[in-house]
Amino acid sequence: MARKFGGKYSPDGGGAEVAKPRDASSYRGATVEPAGARANLMFVPAAVVLFTSLTSGATGLALGVVSAAVLALSAWLLRDGLKAEAAYNTRKVARRPGIPRKLFSSVLAGLGIAVAAYKVEAGVAAPVIFGAVTTALHVFSFGVDPMKDKGMEGVDRLQTDRVARVVDQAETYLSAMSDAIRRAGDRTAEARLERFQVSVRDMLRTVEDDPRDLTATRKYLGVYLMGARDATVKFADIQARSPDPKAKANYLELLGDLEANFEAKTKTLLADNNSDLEIEIEVLRDRLAREGIRYDTT
Secondary structure: OOOOEOOOOOOOOOOOOEOOOOOHHHHOOOOOOOOOHHHHHOOHHHHHHHHHOOOOHHHHHHHHHHHHHHHHHHHHHHHHHHHHHHHHHHOOOEOOOOOOHHHHHHHHHHHHHHHHHHHHOOOOHHHHHHHHHHHHHHHHHHOOOOOOOEOOOOOOHHHHHHHHHHHHHHHHHHHHHHHHHHHHOOHHHHHHHHHHHHHHHHHHHHHHHOHHHHHHHHHHHHHHHHHHHHHHHHHHHHHHHOOOHHHHHHHHHHHHHHHHHHHHHHHHHHHHHHHHHHHHHHHHHHHHHHOOOOOOOO
16 A cells, blocks of 8 residues: 655655554545536636637627626636535535525526627527527536525524524634635645644534534634634744744644544533433423333333
8 A cells, every 4th residue: 555755855844754644534524626627617718708809899899898707707606606505515504595696607607608699690589599508508517506495494593593603703714724724835734724624613513403502612613713713824924934843833732632622522512412312202201101102112
């Protein structure tokens, strides 16, 4: 089996010691970028229309610029729509996206192609046909946005709104940490931060499953995450100016302590939820026994 070796000149430094293999937990929570190559390719038609309009005269150039702008906006909305859909699919309790970005993207793609078709062939029939076909193909390729809330049946709206705000704020902190650590250019620190973020998102999913846990985790998802973000930004600034092994060691130790605390708190929340379930089961059994209903415990 192939092994990764470190050395004096390796990016991670540290002499000729053999690097430790990654355990399975390193890949836990790994996700695929929702706005991948397909979404990026949707910017190509805008560039093609723009460049082919440079020699089409004043009217043709104006129509080409309009068409390219509409197509670029469509591609941008598509990227955001795919990211919003991925976040919706990840969560067990989620509201539908407030703005149907993918649907708007399909309509704009058809409109952009219709303008481009009008530039080549003036009239109504050809632009309408090309626009309608483009919109249909876009919907067929990328689908539409989620149109209904998920997991909201029987859930207190006020509690879920509070949870949604806390989760969104926590995701903002995590995104800021990811953006900052890239400036450091340290792959070891990036991998360690990703592991910590997995433990944070485990807690987020637990709170989403049971909004009653929000009070117990507010300090973790607010104060502690804010402190972790600030520490990550400072570490990235230090590493970008002049790599400091001591600062790196302190930062990695901080992430390890935070990860252990987040995982321990999440386990406590899960244990409390199981205890609540056991209490509900016992109450139901007692009620059935009073009604004279017997059951086989085996």
